[in-house]
Amino acid sequence: MSLRRLKAWEAAGLVDATTAARIREWESSHASPVAMRAVIGIAALAIGLGLVSVIAANWDAVPGVVRLGMHFALMVALALWLWRQAPTGGIAAEAGLFVLGMLGLTFFGHIGQVYQTDSPLWQPLALWLALFAPLILSRGSGRLNALLLMVVMIVAAWGFMYWTIGLRPRLGRIDETVRIVLAITAPVLLAALAAWAQSRSSRQGFWRRLAEFTLLYAAGGASIAAIASADGPWRTDEESTRLLWSVLIASGVTLITALLVRSFRRDPEGRIVGNLWLGLAAMPLLAYALSGNKVVAALLFMALWAGIAFAALRAGWRGAFQSAVGIIAFRLVLLSFELGGDLLTSGAGLIASGLLILGVAWVALKISKRFAPPSGPPPASSPSQEVSP
Amino acid sequence: MNRLHGALRTAALVLPLIGLAAAWAVSHQRGERGTDWEVPVQGYDPRDLLRGHYLVFQYDWPIEDEDAVPGPGMMLCLDGDAPTLTSVEVVPLQTRCPRPLRAAPGDTLLAGKLYIPQERAAALEQQLADPALRGIVTLRVRENGRYTPMGIRFEPRPPQEEPSAAEPGTEPATTP
Numbered sequence: 001m002s003l004r005r006l007k008a009w010e011a012a013g014l015v016d017a018t019t020a021a022r023i024r025e026w027e028s029s030h031a032s033p034v035a036m037r038a039v040i041g042i043a044a045l046a047i048g049l050g051l052v053s054v055i056a057a058n059w060d061a062v063p064g065v066v067r068l069g070m071h072f073a074l075m076v077a078l079a080l081w082l083w084r085q086a087p088t089g090g091i092a093a094e095a096g097l098f099v100l101g102m103l104g105l106t107f108f109g110h111i112g113q114v115y116q117t118d119s120p121l122w123q124p125l126a127l128w129l130a131l132f133a134p135l136i137l138s139r140g141s142g143r144l145n146a147l148l149l150m151v152v153m154i155v156a157a158w159g160f161m162y163w164t165i166g167l168r169p170r171l172g173r174i175d176e177t178v179r180i181v182l183a184i185t186a187p188v189l190l191a192a193l194a195a196w197a198q199s200r201s202s203r204q205g206f207w208r209r210l211a212e213f214t215l216l217y218a219a220g221g222a223s224i225a226a227i228a229s230a231d232g233p234w235r236t237d238e239e240s241t242r243l244l245w246s247v248l249i250a251s252g253v254t255l256i257t258a259l260l261v262r263s264f265r266r267d268p269e270g271r272i273v274g275n276l277w278l279g280l281a282a283m284p285l286l287a288y289a290l291s292g293n294k295v296v297a298a299l300l301f302m303a304l305w306a307g308i309a310f311a312a313l314r315a316g317w318r319g320a321f322q323s324a325v326g327i328i329a330f331r332l333v334l335l336s337f338e339l340g341g342d343l344l345t346s347g348a349g350l351i352a353s354g355l356l357i358l359g360v361a362w363v364a365l366k367i368s369k370r371f372a373p374p375s376g377p378p379p380a381s382s383p384s385q386e387v388s389p
Numbered sequence: 390m391n392r393l394h395g396a397l398r399t400a401a402l403v404l405p406l407i408g409l410a411a412a413w414a415v416s417h418q419r420g421e422r423g424t425d426w427e428v429p430v431q432g433y434d435p436r437d438l439l440r441g442h443y444l445v446f447q448y449d450w451p452i453e454d455e456d457a458v459p460g461p462g463m464m465l466c467l468d469g470d471a472p473t474l475t476s477v478e479v480v481p482l483q484t485r486c487p488r489p490l491r492a493a494p495g496d497t498l499l500a501g502k503l504y505i506p507q508e509r510a511a512a513l514e515q516q517l518a519d520p521a522l523r524g525i526v527t528l529r530v531r532e533n534g535r536y537t538p539m540g541i542r543f544e545p546r547p548p549q550e551e552p553s554a555a556e557p558g559t560e561p562a563t564t565p
Contacts, residue, residue, distance in 0.1 A: 068413060075409070079402050100405075107409050113442075113504045115420040117537060118496065131408035134401040 003027065064114030071110055075103045082139065094142045101132050101148050122159035125152055137193070146209035150187060154217065157183040174245060181246045185221075185253040190214050191277065192260035195270065215276070218254060219308060222283035225250075226301040232291030247284040254281035269315050276311040279304075298335045302328050316373040329364035333357050420537065423529040424488075427472045430501070430524045430541070432517040443502040444513055444541065446524060450477045450498075459498040464491040464534065472527065489534035501526065503538045516543045523547075 003024060010020045059067070078100045085093040108124035111117065129152060136149045161180045191214035194207045201207055225247075234243045258277030265274060283304060290296045309324035311317075336356050340349065430446040450459065457479035459465055466486035469475035482491065492498045503526065505513055517524050523546040530536040 065417075072406075072410065072413070076406060079406055083399065083402055104405055104409060108412070111413055111416045115416045115537065117416055117419070118493065118502070127408070127412065131405040135405055138398050138401045 068107075068110060068114055071103065071107055075100060075107070078103065091142075094140070094144055097136065097139050097141075098144045098148060101136060101145065104128055104132055105152070120159065120163045122156045122163055125156035125159065129153060129156060140206040141203045142205050143209040146206055146213055150190070150210070150213040150217070153187045153190070157186060174242065177242045177245050178249060181249040182253070185250050188214055188218050188221075188254055188257050191218075192257050192264065195261040195264040195273070198265065199267075211273070214257075215273070218257075218277070218280045219304070221250070222280050222304055223301060225284050225287040226297060226304055229287035229291040229300060230294045230297035234288050234291040243288065247288040250284040251281050254284075257281075272311050272315045276308065279307045294338060295335070298331060298338070302331050305331070313371065313373060318372050318375040321372050322368040325364050325368040329360050332360050419531065420529070423531040423536070425472045425539065426467060426469075426474050426490075426528050426530055427525045428474060428528055430517075430526045432514075432524075442504055442507060442510070444505050444510070444517065445500065445502045446517065446526065446541075447500045448498065448526075451475065452477055452479060454479065461497075463498070464489055465498060466490075467530070488530070490528075490530055490536055491534040493535060501538050503541055505541075513541065517541075519543075521546055 006015065006020055006023060009015045010017065015023070055062070055070075062070075078096055082093060082096050082100065085096075105124075105128055108128065112119070129149075133149060136145050140146060140149070160183050164176055164180055191211055194211040194214065198204065198207045198211065234240060234247075237243060254277065258274060258281050261270070261277050262274035265271070283300075286300060287297075290300060305324045305328045309321050309328070312321035312324060333356070336353065340353075429449040429451075431449055432446055450465065451474060452459075453476050457463075459479050462482055463479050464482050464484065466478045466480055466484070467474060467488040467490055468477065477490075478486075480486065490498070516522050522543045524541055524543055526541050527539045528536045529539050
């Protein structure tokens with residue numbers, strides 16, 4: 001601290017001479033060499049940056065085994081550091097865990113480069129999940145790692161689907177369909193785990209985010225089912241057996257999730273979430289039964305999001321409510337064009353459609369402003385960001 | 390109970406390290422084992438030789454039967470004194486032969502790719518497109534027939550082969 005101000009205060013009579021002397025004495029014994037530390041810090045930063053750039057410039061010249069060894073040593077060091085962190089962790093532990101997960105992911109690619117091996121993407125991702133999911137589930141404390149786990153799981157599942165479809169000779173078999181749909185719906189089961197852990201774990205934030213991401217994924221899947229049901233009817237499709245199997249499995253896995261969420265979460269919000277999951281479980285079956293009509297498909301889609309909006313209203317999720325209202329309004333406008341294909345061909349039709357869009361937007365805006373639950377701290381759980389209609 | 394919890398959390402931290410080390414060891418061992426074979430190759434589209442850090446090429450298998458194509462459902466039987474390949478035979482998968490070579494699931498025997506350092510990329514691309522040169526890729530083939538491209542070198546193309554190399558627009562051959 002600057003002692004010049006102390007002299008000024010002493011002169012102005014704010015501090016008496018003995019106090020000023022004691023302050024000076026205390027300051028001199030507690031002085032920290034700020035400048036010295038800054039110099040050391042800058043030097044360390046320069047050396048670190050220099051090392052990084054030297055390594056980066058010669059990366060291709062370093063033997064593969066050494067490169068992999070450095071990559072691995074980095075992961076070991078990070079794991080050791082994480083091990084010494086407190087169980088609940090802070091922002092630093094959350095970031096460190098995320099970096100460790102990413103280093104693990106890139107390690108597979110690194111092995112592939114060094115040994116010239118090549119495998120379909122879903123295989124290293126599945127191995128990564130087997131190795132890192134226990135770690136993330138036991139130490140993740142925020143949305144970063146919840147998102148990482150969810151994204152890897154979804155990319156692995158969809159990659160597995162595309163890879164299996166690529167192996168054409170095997171596609172005719174029903175067990176392949178079963179395996180694909182099980183893989184694609186499996187991420188949904190994380191919601192049950194999150195519901196179980198939410199009341200038992202000290203890492204509330206992590207489990208809450210994980211529950212939101214799974215709900216968002218399932219809502220997306222249900223929306224795709226509703227949109228796809230415009231074609232059909234699925235009953236008479238040449239792929240009807242496979243479609244029926246897919247629908248039954250998707251509904252079954254979601255239903256199991258819904259029942260588990262309901263039994264694990266007894267609080268008011270938990271009941272709303274459980275009912276929402278029940279509704280999502282019914283969607284694939286409804287899509288199958290009602291498929292083949294454009295208007296019915298659009299109504300199904302809007303009913304899905306109306307249900308989500310209703311749940312959000314009761315649970316007090318402001319962002320989710322406004323997003324759902326916006327999505328319904330958007331679908332309504334699209335539907336008007338689908339039904340009146342000639343709306344855009346005449347002047348009067350254009351005016352009418354313009355008025356309709358304005359009307360829908362105005363009503364949606366009013367509803368989302370007037371009825372949206374207040375944005376308060378509890379239970380601030382919005383499965384998606386705000387979207388103004 | 391608390392001690393058990395702590396032990397499990399530590400185990401969850403150690404598991405990825407052990408797993409990744411094992412994956413590394415397996416890849417390392419596989420990379421070391423196997424017989425090296427040299428296979429002539431050509432770049433299959435002058436605009437698409439390099440995809441990121443990968444050099445993409447098409448194999449020029451010395452196939453005896455000219456109509457045979459090593460497409461899906463087929464594998465190769467190699468003949469020669471390693472690493473010199475004298476001829477290959479295209480046979481259905483599951484055929485038994487002393488030196489088999491089969492594509493990994495989702496991969497093809499018609500084309501391959503090789504990871505290369507960035508600063509060598511431009512030179513390799515030029516050499517692969519040069520009709521006077523012939524690319525030779527070294528494949529390390531394991532006992533079960535799975536293989537890994539190890540490296541590429543170039544040698545002057547024998548004069549009688551030049552016309553076939555000059556054929557314009559070789560089709561990019563990919564199989565799903």
